[in-house]
Amino acid sequence: MGYAAARGGLKAIEAAERLVARERVLGESQWLESKQMIEKLRLAVDRVMGEGGLWDEHLAASALRQAEGDPIEAAHLLRSYRSTLPRLAYTTPVDVDDLTVLRRIVPAFRNPPGPQLLGRTTDYTGRLLDTDDETSQRTAAEKMAAFIEENVTISKAIDGDAEPTDIRQPRRLLDLLRDLDAVVDRRRTDDPEPFDITRHPARPPATRSARLATMARAETGALVNVWYRNILGPDGYLHEITLGEVRHGRLPVTVIHPLTGDPVSISDVRVTEVEAIEDLNGIDEDRGRFDVGYGLCFGHNEKKAIAMANLDIACERDKGRSFLEQSILLTTDGLDASGFLEHLKLPHYVTFRSMMERKAAIRQFQENT
Amino acid sequence: MDRNRRSELLARANSSELTAMAEAFLSRRSIAEEIQVVNPPEVGMVMMQVREPVCKERFHLGEVVVTRAEVAVAGVRGWAMRSGTDRETTLAAALLDACAEHDVELAAEVQALCERTADRIAADERREWEELRATAVSFEELD
Numbered sequence: 001m002g003y004a005a006a007r008g009g010l011k012a013i014e015a016a017e018r019l020v021a022r023e024r025v026l027g028e029s030q031w032l033e034s035k036q037m038i039e040k041l042r043l044a045v046d047r048v049m050g051e052g053g054l055w056d057e058h059l060a061a062s063a064l065r066q067a068e069g070d071p072i073e074a075a076h077l078l079r080s081y082r083s084t085l086p087r088l089a090y091t092t093p094v095d096v097d098d099l100t101v102l103r104r105i106v107p108a109f110r111n112p113p114g115p116q117l118l119g120r121t122t123d124y125t126g127r128l129l130d131t132d133d134e135t136s137q138r139t140a141a142e143k144m145a146a147f148i149e150e151n152v153t154i155s156k157a158i159d160g161d162a163e164p165t166d167i168r169q170p171r172r173l174l175d176l177l178r179d180l181d182a183v184v185d186r187r188r189t190d191d192p193e194p195f196d197i198t199r200h201p202a203r204p205p206a207t208r209s210a211r212l213a214t215m216a217r218a219e220t221g222a223l224v225n226v227w228y229r230n231i232l233g234p235d236g237y238l239h240e241i242t243l244g245e246v247r248h249g250r251l252p253v254t255v256i257h258p259l260t261g262d263p264v265s266i267s268d269v270r271v272t273e274v275e276a277i278e279d280l281n282g283i284d285e286d287r288g289r290f291d292v293g294y295g296l297c298f299g300h301n302e303k304k305a306i307a308m309a310n311l312d313i314a315c316e317r318d319k320g321r322s323f324l325e326q327s328i329l330l331t332t333d334g335l336d337a338s339g340f341l342e343h344l345k346l347p348h349y350v351t352f353r354s355m356m357e358r359k360a361a362i363r364q365f366q367e368n369t
Numbered sequence: 370m371d372r373n374r375r376s377e378l379l380a381r382a383n384s385s386e387l388t389a390m391a392e393a394f395l396s397r398r399s400i401a402e403e404i405q406v407v408n409p410p411e412v413g414m415v416m417m418q419v420r421e422p423v424c425k426e427r428f429h430l431g432e433v434v435v436t437r438a439e440v441a442v443a444g445v446r447g448w449a450m451r452s453g454t455d456r457e458t459t460l461a462a463a464l465l466d467a468c469a470e471h472d473v474e475l476a477a478e479v480q481a482l483c484e485r486t487a488d489r490i491a492a493d494e495r496r497e498w499e500e501l502r503a504t505a506v507s508f509e510e511l512d
Binding site: 049050053054055056058059082085086087088089090091092093094095096097102103110111115116117118119120121148151152167168172174186187188189191192193194195196197198208209212213216217251253255257258259260262263264265266267269271275292293294296297298312 | 504
């Protein structure tokens, strides 16, 4: 017990830990394998990696198991682990145009360059709770697997092995809008060094790279809340937004080979990417064109990437006039928020006794006057 | 196959294949007596920098857990970096890289392993696309 003005309790703390550890590891069910979580609870594992700011599916699954399924606590464990590791290198700047899509939809445009590819999603499926037992669910899944297998064979026979690059790495809608001169051009040529939020806290006014990095690591629920409050809530910043790109896919991890000096791709990470098209209507804005916000985060987490893209452009347009940037930078980190919240459970006996004494003194003063 | 491509494929090769080949190479006296671990396997992170498309600005997406190692065989250096925390496999990959630079005969074996890896990746990607293509959609607009 290291909290101010209280100590002791070691035996009780150890007993409490034993209760958690016994049920978490033993219980009446089987050991929860990391592979099982990566396969079957993939969105939870992805969320933990995103909010932990660290890509490693096995470590994230271990964290989720240790945290008994609490994603914020799991992200906390991952960040703690991260703090023990050296940073060996920076990747070469990975161009997001190199993303190989597993899913790609363009809600704004019916016929974008490249395919509208639903990928692995239940976006268009009714939200009905499946209460069937394991045998029934397995039978149904096996039928679906057989259907996929049958159709894969057919498509193979028709089209061979062709997989053109423009299908897996389609041109983005933003490029088309640029061709049509329908979007303001904010491309920079000075290539500023990115802000490192793991070394310095980002505070307003911050660079865009600090905001993007903060949101990429933000807690999903917090980011969605800031977005929702911004677009519909008391902030009153009502704006017309349409999603350009929503992508889930693989990005290469490219580092410089120390013996050749050339970039080599050593791995991939999965990311979710979103472009949000904003209708500019301000008096000081180019009302004949759109602007675009950008969101990118580890794993498959569309809620987070959509909120991020919307908040990126909202922040850009806000130009520090409201507290939006401050909200993003200071209140969306899961570790910050939950750390402060959790600490409230620690003994506050001394501070509260002091408050009680003050109340008593005030009451006595009121009674005497 | 150039050295960069070899490193990319050693980074993605199956763990069991890499360690089995490294064990086989180490059983040769010429390798076992000449090997020097320059940098033992180290687990760390690489910070992923991305360049976004709106302003063409770089930002930090997050860090990726990797393991790297460096091995020399008769003074010829080999390097490997793989995602994850598997020290043994990364050391094996660095050893194969050094052996491939050091010995033409061993280079052919390493190249064969790399080609199998490239074939496996290509087959996985083809299969992946064959499954995904059924989800390509063209929604109709209502009048």
